[in-house]
Amino acid sequence: MKWQTCYTLDSFLKKGEQLAKQCEVITFDLFDTLLVRRIHDPDLVKPSVARFVANKAQRNGLDWTWPQVQTLRDEIEAGQRQETGKRFEDHEACYPQFMGELLKQIFQKKADADLLSEVTDYELMMENSMLVPRAEVVEWLSALHAQGKKIYVLSDVYLPASHLKRLIEHAGFLDSVDEVISSADSFLAKASGLAFPLLKDRYHLHYESWLHVGDNPFSDGLRPSEKGIKALVLRDSSEKFRKAVVKRYYNYSQGQPFWKGRTVQQLMLPMEKESNAFSPMRVYGYNVLAPLLAGFLQGVAEDCLRQGIKRLYFFSREGWMLKKVWDEIVPFLFPELPVPETSYLYVSRMALAGASCAHQGLIRQNADIVFLPTGNRDFRDVCRVFSLKPEGFTEILHRFDLQVDTVLSDHHEGYLPQNIQQFHRLLEDDEFQVEVKRQTTDANKALQLYLQEQSFFEHEHVALVDIGWLGTIQRFFFEAVNHRKETPRCQGYLLGATRGIEYPTTHKNCIHGMLYDRDRFNLAGSTILYAQDLFEEACRAPHPTLNGYQLTPEGFTLVFREQHDATGKAEKEQDEFYKELQEGIKEGSRQYGIAASILGFKYKDIQPWLHYLLVSRLAFPKADEVATIRHKHHLDDFHGHHSPSNKKIKGRKALWDNSRNMLRWNPLLRLKFFLRLIRDRLRE
Amino acid sequence: MKQQLVSKSFDLPGNEIGRVSKLYLINRFVPLGNLGGMTRFRELLILTVLHRFGALPFRLLIRYEDPLTRLYKKLKG
Numbered sequence: 002m003k004w005q006t007c008y009t010l011d012s013f014l015k016k017g018e019q020l021a022k023q024c025e026v027i028t029f030d031l032f033d034t035l036l037v038r039r040i041h042d043p044d045l046v047k048p049s050v051a052r053f054v055a056n057k058a059q060r061n062g063l064d065w066t067w068p069q070v071q072t073l074r075d076e077i078e079a080g081q082r083q084e085t086g087k088r089f090e091d092h093e094a095c096y097p098q099f100m101g102e103l104l105k106q107i108f109q110k111k112a113d114a115d116l117l118s119e120v121t122d123y124e125l126m127m128e129n130s131m132l133v134p135r136a137e138v139v140e141w142l143s144a145l146h147a148q149g150k151k152i153y154v155l156s157d158v159y160l161p162a163s164h165l166k167r168l169i170e171h172a173g174f175l176d177s178v179d180e181v182i183s184s185a186d187s188f189l190a191k192a193s194g195l196a197f198p199l200l201k202d203r204y205h206l207h208y209e210s211w212l213h214v215g216d217n218p219f220s221d222g223l224r225p226s227e228k229g230i231k232a233l234v235l236r237d238s239s240e241k242f243r244k245a246v247v248k249r250y251y252n253y254s255q256g257q258p259f260w261k262g263r264t265v266q267q268l269m270l271p272m273e274k275e276s277n278a279f280s281p282m283r284v285y286g287y288n289v290l291a292p293l294l295a296g297f298l299q300g301v302a303e304d305c306l307r308q309g310i311k312r313l314y315f316f317s318r319e320g321w322m323l324k325k326v327w328d329e330i331v332p333f334l335f336p337e338l339p340v341p342e343t344s345y346l347y348v349s350r351m352a353l354a355g356a357s358c359a360h361q362g363l364i365r366q367n368a369d370i371v372f373l374p375t376g377n378r379d380f381r382d383v384c385r386v387f388s389l390k391p392e393g394f395t396e397i398l399h400r401f402d403l404q405v406d407t408v409l410s411d412h413h414e415g416y417l418p419q420n421i422q423q424f425h426r427l428l429e430d431d432e433f434q435v436e437v438k439r440q441t442t443d444a445n446k447a448l449q450l451y452l453q454e455q456s457f458f459e460h461e462h463v464a465l466v467d468i469g470w471l472g473t474i475q476r477f478f479f480e481a482v483n484h485r486k487e488t489p490r491c492q493g494y495l496l497g498a499t500r501g502i503e504y505p506t507t508h509k510n511c512i513h514g515m516l517y518d519r520d521r522f523n524l525a526g527s528t529i530l531y532a533q534d535l536f537e538e539a540c541r542a543p544h545p546t547l548n549g550y551q552l553t554p555e556g557f558t559l560v561f562r563e564q565h566d567a568t569g570k571a572e573k574e575q576d577e578f579y580k581e582l583q584e585g586i587k588e589g590s591r592q593y594g595i596a597a598s599i600l601g602f603k604y605k606d607i608q609p610w611l612h613y614l615l616v617s618r619l620a621f622p623k624a625d626e627v628a629t630i631r632h633k634h635h636l637d638d639f640h641g642h643h644s645p646s647n648k649k650i651k652g653r654k655a656l657w658d659n660s661r662n663m664l665r666w667n668p669l670l671r672l673k674f675f676l677r678l679i680r681d682r683l684r685e
Numbered sequence: 686m687k688q689q690l691v692s693k694s695f696d697l698p699g700n701e702i703g704r705v706s707k708l709y710l711i712n713r714f715v716p717l718g719n720l721g722g723m724t725r726f727r728e729l730l731i732l733t734v735l736h737r738f739g740a741l742p743f744r745l746l747i748r749y750e751d752p753l754t755r756l757y758k759k760l761k762g
Contacts (some may be wrong), residue, residue, distance in 0.1 A: 006702040008744070008747050008748060009744075017721045029738055086695075113760060236750070237742075238743045238744045239740070239743070239744075241743055241747060241750075242695070242739055242740055242743040243695050244738065245735070245743070246694075246695045246696075246735060246736070247695075248737070249731065249732060249735060250732075253724075253728050253732075255702040257722060257724060257725065257728065258721035258722060259720055259722060259723050259724050260724065260728070261721075266697060267695075268694070270697070271690050271691060272691075275690075276690060276691055277689075277690075278687035278688060278689055278690060279688060279689075280686070280687060281688050283688055284688045284689075284698055287690055287691065288697050384760060419729065426691025441756070482745070523718065523719065524716065524717065524718030524719070525717055525718025525719055525720060526716075526718065526719075527718075585730060608719075608721070609719065609720045609722075609723075610721075612718055612719055612720055612721075613705070613708065613720050613723075616708060616717050616718065616720075617704050617705075618707055620702075621707070621708065621711070623699065626699075672711075672715070675715065675717075677716070679715075679716075
């Protein structure tokens with residue numbers, strides 16, 4: 002009997018329906034028939050398991066690298082196949098046997114059943130992450146099962162049936178399968194044709210009412226046909242095309258660093274039923290922001306491991322999304338490695354600015370930060386930022402010929418140079434500083450209680466993660482607790498560090514921009530400056546900002562901003578607007594973690610592609626992209642509400658501020674802004 | 686309007702390979718920064734052809750996959 006071959010899924014299903022009508026038993030091949038792999042080569046899952054085993058060995062004080070583990074696995078597996086070949090026609094291997102042997106050779110006496118089970122769980126988790134059920138074939142299988150046909154899954158693979166059942170269960174169709182048979186259990190495979198008589202005898206089947214379905218012309222076509230079983234082979238050109246694309250990217254990534262990140266993105270792409278139509282917002286989150294944020298956090302985690310940092314705090318509110326991304330990628334990227342424990346810390350510039358003055362007073366560098374945003378103008382803004390009550394300073398200000406509304410910012414009309422000089426003299430005044438400290442002491446005490454609750458002072462070295470840009474949150478944060486001798490060394494990680502004002506770097510307190518840092522020349526990375534607000538809004542938590550820390554009789558309480566005013570409503574509207582974007586980021590991050598783990602790429606490997614994403618999406622975006630993604634509201638309590646004089650703000654329009662028509666029809670617009678960016682960077 | 690997360694030619698949506706080509710061209714005249722050497726022209730060309738026109742040859746030649754593979758191996762030595 003000649004088997005039948007179909008070259009498209011539609012014709013395969015049609016033919017399958019016809020043949021199944023005459024049969025009571027249908028056996029399905031598993032891999033590439035019911036389950037398809039994201040990666041072109043199934044062996045690429047193995048190195049990630051080797052890394053897992055090597056990490057575990059290193060934690061146990063054993064000096065093993067992952068290539069050594071992989072080589073040993075290959076040797077043991079090959080040895081087992083040779084041994085099996087002496088007794089059986091098929092040269093099969095059985096995973097629990099060769100993996101057990103591998104672990105025994107590496108871990109010696111420490112290799113037990115629990116260890117094997119742990120490694121197996123990890124291998125199956127990685128397999129599951131790479132396998133996707135072929136939707137239409139699985140639907141057909143379920144329909145056949147519902148018609149009362151006997152359904153068996155038959156596979157030539159080193160995983161025993163018990164493991165295959167876990168893969169099928171994860172794919173969601175174990176209920177529709179009567180039994181799973183693997184060549185790893187019997188060493189009788191489809192390749193030799195011996196698996197079919199085994200099944201016939203074990204389940205009392207008849208060849209004439211039996212249909213076998215698979216993808217291999219030899220094992221799934223010729224062999225069952227020889228026995229008189231009807232056989233149907235699917236050779237799906239679309240699937241071959243998909244795998245050819247993956248293979249091409251993978252091969253190029255081995256020689257050209259640029260393609261590494263693109264290969265990760267290729268493996269991130271959804272398949273089969275995962276591939277639904279989504280809003281452009283979600284697509285942007287999945288394909289653009291997820292790799293950028295996940296790459297950033299991969300870099301942070303790698304640096305923490307290098308420095309031996311055991312605790313990491315995500316600063317609110319952008320840290321909310323960053324923590325979610327971290328939680329998605331870390332289980333895949335850093336199994337068995339001592340990555341830091343994480344917490345989400347409620348902080349804000351406004352809440353910390355006041356608390357930072359309790360011990361050191363209001364220092365000049367901090368006071369000058371107030372006047373960086375053009376919306377701040379006078380001493381009232383200083384008081385608003387540092388949570389001070391202006392009434393307490395009326396007499397002191399009078400001594401320095403200042404008033405609460407004297408213009409102190411050169412962005413505003415009415416500014417006189419002597420005003421700021423007087424203001425700087427005011428900062429030297431003891432009486433002024435005493436009043437500042439008096440007003441901010443309670444907030445500082447409450448902050449310390451909060452940090453104690455968060456175990457902050459129990460570590461020697463902590464990582465602080467935020468989106469960017471000046472590092473003012475960490476600056477105020479560190480200054481608020483620096484007086485305590487148990488304050489840990491604070492290593493700050495920012496998505497981008499613009500350093501608009503010099504950061505007071507010391508051994509105990511420093512920041513590091515991952516994608517962009519003004520201290521290191523990085524032209525591509527600096528394109529992040531095109532749309533800083535996009536990253537802030539995309540990562541922002543859907544809860545109000547923190548206004549301050551307050552002492553209470555029971556200890557302390559966190560005071561959040563009310564959301565009933567226009568600003569609060571605008572913030573809620575923005576949250577709703579970016580909800581889909583955030584969903585896309587979360588989904589994409591998980592896939593990023595899986596893909597980067599399978600490929601074994603580090604942050605440095607993926608960095609060129611991340612730079613490309615920044616340049617292509619921020620500096621050379623499509624007009625529709627900007628119009629769709631551009632945030633509706635960006636709110637910052639740090640900024641005051643004063644309008645600067647037009648002369649001062651003239652010429653600051655950014656590319657992303659241009660209209661859709663301007664972006665669409667002006668061919669040189671992007672280039673003009675990019676040349677301006679180059680000029681600015683060179684001037685720095 | 687709804688969008689797919691992946692294009693029909695298994696590229697990122699929005700003609701990613703076209704975007705890479707565009708920046709590759711710009712990068713020849715204006716430095717775009719550290720892109721890890723970006724790509725070689727040959728790689729870019731092959732990927733562009735694969736994404737744009739790959740589906741049809743795969744559909745037509747899948748029937749002759751085995752003899753073509755044998756021929757390819759023979760030619761490759």
